[in-house]
Amino acid sequence: MDDLLLDTSVVSFLLPFKIRPEQKLYAPHLAGRRLILSFQSVAELWLLARKNAWGNCREEKLRMFLRKFLVVPADDGLAEAWAEVTATSARLGKRLETADAWIVATAFHYELPLVTHDRDQLILQELGGRVITELP
Amino acid sequence: MAVRDLALIADAFERAILRAAEVILEGRTRGRGRKPKAIEEQCRLFLVGWRSGSAVASFEVGPRNQLFSEVAEPALGAVIDGLAQIQDEGASLDRIPRASRAAMVELARLRPLFDRAIERLEIVGSDDIQRRAVVDQQSAVIIAEAVRRVPQPERLVVTGRLDRLDGHEGLAGTLWDRDGRVWTCTFPPALEAELPALWRRRVEVVGMGIAAGPDARGKLEVETIRPVEGPLEERGRRFWKAPSLDQLAIEQGVGPIGTIEELLSVWGEERLESDPFQELMAERARRRLEARAARD
Numbered sequence: 001m002d003d004l005l006l007d008t009s010v011v012s013f014l015l016p017f018k019i020r021p022e023q024k025l026y027a028p029h030l031a032g033r034r035l036i037l038s039f040q041s042v043a044e045l046w047l048l049a050r051k052n053a054w055g056n057c058r059e060e061k062l063r064m065f066l067r068k069f070l071v072v073p074a075d076d077g078l079a080e081a082w083a084e085v086t087a088t089s090a091r092l093g094k095r096l097e098t099a100d101a102w103i104v105a106t107a108f109h110y111e112l113p114l115v116t117h118d119r120d121q122l123i124l125q126e127l128g129g130r131v132i133t134e135l136p
Numbered sequence: 137m138a139v140r141d142l143a144l145i146a147d148a149f150e151r152a153i154l155r156a157a158e159v160i161l162e163g164r165t166r167g168r169g170r171k172p173k174a175i176e177e178q179c180r181l182f183l184v185g186w187r188s189g190s191a192v193a194s195f196e197v198g199p200r201n202q203l204f205s206e207v208a209e210p211a212l213g214a215v216i217d218g219l220a221q222i223q224d225e226g227a228s229l230d231r232i233p234r235a236s237r238a239a240m241v242e243l244a245r246l247r248p249l250f251d252r253a254i255e256r257l258e259i260v261g262s263d264d265i266q267r268r269a270v271v272d273q274q275s276a277v278i279i280a281e282a283v284r285r286v287p288q289p290e291r292l293v294v295t296g297r298l299d300r301l302d303g304h305e306g307l308a309g310t311l312w313d314r315d316g317r318v319w320t321c322t323f324p325p326a327l328e329a330e331l332p333a334l335w336r337r338r339v340e341v342v343g344m345g346i347a348a349g350p351d352a353r354g355k356l357e358v359e360t361i362r363p364v365e366g367p368l369e370e371r372g373r374r375f376w377k378a379p380s381l382d383q384l385a386i387e388q389g390v391g392p393i394g395t396i397e398e399l400l401s402v403w404g405e406e407r408l409e410s411d412p413f414q415e416l417m418a419e420r421a422r423r424r425l426e427a428r429a430a431r432d
Contacts, residue, residue, distance in 0.1 A: 002392075009413060009416060009417065012415075012416050013413060014399050014400060015403070016400075016403035016407055017408045017410075017412055017413075018407075020413065022413070023396070030393065031393070031394065032392055032393070032394065033392055033393065034385065034391060034392045034393075035392075035393060035399075036381070044419070047419065048412050048416065052409070058406060061402055061403055061404070064402045065399065067390075068390070068402070070381065070384060070385050070388055071384075072381070073374075074375070075374065075375050075378035076376050076378065077378060078378075095427070095431070097420070097423055097424045098427065099420075099423060100420070100424075118417070120420075120424070
């Protein structure tokens with residue numbers, strides 16, 4: 001089975017805003033795959049909801065939407081991977097912000113391809129991981 | 137003096153020294169892993185002299201090596217000091233140090249001696265142990281009575297956290313119960329396979345034992361053990377032993393999607409007022425800027 005870790009940037013194209021061209025670009029990558037989210041992405045999506053005061057009905061739909069993904073929680077191994085990617089990035093002269101590092105670490109730890117539309121996360125390739133992106 | 141009485145005295149003191157040594161080693165990091173056999177050898181008494189008259193027997197304890205000063209010497213000191221405290225101060229058993237108290241349990245066997253024309257036993261240390269103590273009718277009665285009150289093993293059910301497992305000297309573990317009391321648990325070989333998975337978890341153990349007191353470890357010969365955990369403990373355990381992605385997928389009821397329409401259909405007629413991608417990237421840019429400013 002092909003698993004994919006989706007960054008929040010790609011998930012945001014699946015939220016109910018006017019259809020962005022990126023949604024069509026990423027759709028073929030996601031079809032037929034088990035889609036995985038880091039707990040950090042779940043937190044970022046909830047932040048969007050709370051900052052924009054979505055209200056109960058829309059938040060309930062967000063819950064249903066999130067249930068379609070496999071969510072990976074933090075654990076001992078992931079914490080070590082977070083430290084590894086953060087330290088290695090620093091050695092490479094590239095700073096990974098704490099929250100970004102959780103997502104990159106999840107891909108790194110579980111050896112999952114990371115589907116992202118955020119340039120800062122392309123560092124995963126330099127750490128030996130695989131990135132799928134439609135960034136120009 | 138009857139030979140059987142001399143044998144009883146020697147045997148009771150030898151066991152008393154060994155019991156005191158065991159208690160002393162419980163409280164130390166160094167020496168804890170010593171083989172019981174080595175400790176036993178070190179605490180063995182040897183009759184090395186005999187004088188007639190008032191019957192003066194000389195004993196030596198173990199060979200003079202490193203274990204002598206670490207184990208035998210302090211254990212012998214605990215025996216003599218415990219006797220001296222009971223004789224001189226009339227101290228009850230629960231007011232003397234634990235090592236001495238453990239030794240007294242063995243010395244309680246001396247009580248019948250004083251019904252057989254022996255008036256007193258005088259124990260005099262030599263060389264490094266310049267201490268003396270006396271056991272007479274009165275102190276023998278104190279010891280025997282106090283020991284009689286020592287609790288007997290009973291069937292117990294204890295709930296606590298299995299914190300330490302030790303396979304060096306039989307299969308033993310340390311359990312902390314909810315009241316903060318410490319239990320030494322001994323497990324039968326049949327439970328050996330189950331124990332690693334129960335380490336650091338809250339468990340219920342059932343077996344024969346002696347209850348823990350505020351300053352004394354409980355002891356339990358475990359017959360059965362099972363995990364008992366609340367949701368918070370379960371989460372804590374999962375942090376250290378995380379399930380695989382496949383296990384998580386089963387728990388969360390998630391499989392592969394067909395097309396992204398399956399995801400989009402959840403939203404129905406909902407339409408957001410602002411672009412979530414732009415908002416997300418703005419939020420990330422703000423965080424990254426803050427992190428950079430904090431570093432600089």
